Amino acid sequence: MVQAFSLVHDDLPALDDDDTRRGQPTSHVRYGEGVAVLVGDALLNAAHRLVIREVRPPELALAVAAELSDGVAGMIDGQYLDVTAVADPTLEQLARLHRLKTGALIGASVVSGALVGGAEDLTPYREFSSELGLLFQIVDDILDDGTEDEPSYVNLLGLERARELASASHERARDLLAGVPGDTGELAELTDQIAHRQA
Secondary structure, eight states, rough: OOHHHHHHHHHHHTTOSSSEEETOHHHHHOOOOOHHHHHHHHHHHHEEEEEHSSSSSSHHHHHHHHHHHHHHHHHHHHHHHHOOOOOSOOOHHHHHHHHHHHHHHHHHHHHHHHHHHTOOOOOHHHHHHHHHHHHHHHHHHHHHTOTTTTTOOHHHHHHHHHHHHHHHHHHHHHHTTTOOOSSSSHHHHHHHHHHOOOO
């Protein structure tokens, strides 16, 4: 729900002004801007409501809600950096933007799962998910092939160097995942899917 909220709002004219998503008209194109804003708000609220009502015990619900709130706050910070980005960001600025814009929400997902699963040390989950978010964005930029007028790894480094950066990020994510306790098979599969996705 939070991911859907972020996409509905990201497509709005005030942000990316996208007319289609996955081959379909975006929410504001189909239903109008006002409805799209309300849909995004409703999805975000519904996510928090679900956690509050369904996660037990209450202390765990509070911890998951706090993690989710931190992830959304980081994503919004990253979106702010994106809409106010300088024309030619440095590699460090671009990585910071994407660790927030994409990584914060992925981090909230991974860490919330770890909390529900009973993990006590959340550091390895945070480190892994931060790298996974960066990997996702580098691959996304490669698939977009350096969208004009947007800060991206392809625009900054060129396609071949961006591919090398994605490969190094994939390797770091897998290495960090090795430090996560328990069965990480599904996370490893997800990491590989992100690294090798074609769309």
